[in-house]
Amino acid sequence: MKEKLLLIPGPSPVHPRIINRLSLPTVSHVGPEMVTELRGAVENLKKIVDCAQGEAFIVAGAGTLAMEMAVLNTVARGEKALIISHGYFGERMVEIFKTFGLEAEVLASPWGQGIYPEELEKKLKESSYAAVISTHVDTATGTCAPIEQYAALLRDREELFIVDGVCATGGIEEYMDSWGIDVILTAAQKCFGAPPGLAILVLSPRALEKRKSMASIPAYYADLLRWLPIMQDPAKYFSTPCVNEIRAFYEATLIVLEEGLEKRFERHRSTARAIRAALREMGFTFFTREDFLAPTLSVVRYLDGLNDKKFRQILYDRGVVVAGGLGPTAGEVFRMGHMGNLSAEQVIFALEAIESTLISLNFPLKPGAAVEAARSYLEGKKPS
Structure with a gap:
């Protein structure tokens, strides 16, 4: 079967260099190759998120594990956090807090919208917290939060600022040192364009000190203090890492920095x-409010009369995979990822496939008009 172009909100298409690195023979998890590449991945990751003095952690798991690790290592029982929720994954963070008996207030926007800095500023005047947590880009709603402005409001306060960068890190600016972010949690399979399988965190010195000040946490594998010696010296052992995925992620970080x-x-x-x-140009509109649109994915409202499953199946048959909606948006939208190492040629291929799908369903489109509108941006003829 011919390979499909994967344009869901993650995993994103995997560059041939990364596939080649993934396919290398498995080596010892404490051998010289692994030591070099894990150490390199850690250092490259810190460069990508502007964290000179902090610590990075790369462990086997998914983005949800990274969410859990970020919380359990920074928020203790009896403390209160503020969760800024823009949709599905803000709601997941609330579930994590409830699961572990942790206290949180929630500052939530309607799906497709976001929390403006003024709303956060007002909330911070009313109370103080151990941590403030925000998703950078919610992959269900397409909302991109103004993280830099949130960070500016928190810079002179005691709260730790924790950012869920799963659909942002490596594709959107996240500057820990210069902005004042304390924790970034993320994963390998979205903006980095590596295969899924890694939970990734970067902690500022202040966040790491907070973990050290906590006597114990309700976690074993997820305890960052157990992983810290390994991240500082990969020749040491705590739990067997996913060797090939880490080697692939190392290659992904090289591609990011080379670009x-x-x-x-x-x-x-x-x-x-x-x-x-x-x-x-094809007539679509977007679920996400204009001033919160994300650079990494789009949540697209269906045209009147366009059936979700039929549209996505025909598009799949034409070589492009997009995702349906989550939660209350199911059947009402499709979600299209445009992150990682996606090329202009792949973008044009996808748009031609969408256009031809609509034409096959008798939507009155002028062939080529939509693709021409895109080319103007891809070729730099319009300001971006």
Whole structure:
């Protein structure tokens, strides 16, 4: 079967270099190759998120494990956190707090919208917290939070600022040192474009000191103090890491740095604008409010008369995979990822497939018009 172009909100398409690294023979988890590449992945990750003095952690697991680890290592029982929720994954963070008997207040926006900095500022005047937690990009709603502005409000306060960067890190600016972020949690399979299987965290010195001040936490594998010696010296052993996935992630971090961070972030923005210009030309609108649109994915409302399952099946048959809606948006939207190492050629292929799918379903489109709208952005003819 011919390979499909995977444009769901993660995993994202995997670059051939990363596939090649993943396919290398498995080596000893404490041998010289693994020591070099895990150490390299840790150092590269810290460069990508601007964290000179903190510590990075790369362990077997998914983004949800990273969420759990971020919470359990920074918020103790008896303390209270503020969760800024923009949708599905903010709600998941609330569930994690409830599961472990931790206390949190929730500052939530309607799905498809976001919390403005002024709303957070007002909340912070009313109370103080052990931590403030925000999803950067919610993959269900497409909302991209103004993280830099949130961080500015917290810079002179005691709260730790924890950012869920699963659908942002490596594709959108996240500067820990210069902005004042204390924890970034993320995963390998979205903006990094590596295969899934890794829970990834970066902690500021202040966040790590908070963990050290906590006598114990309700976790064993998820206790960062057990992983810290391994991240500092990968020749040591705590639990067997997923060797091949880490080697692949190391290659992914090299690709990010070789492209250059500013160039990569700008490419994500221009790609998003290109795709949205084309989709608007086809008549689509977006679920997410304009001022919260994310550079990494789009949540697209269906045209009247366009059936979710039929549209996605025909598109799949034409070589492109997009995702349906989550929760209350199921059947009402499709979600299209445009992150990681996606090329302009892949973007054009996907848009041509969407256009031809609509034409096959008798929607009155001018062939080629949508793709031409996208090319103007991809070729730099319009400001991004």
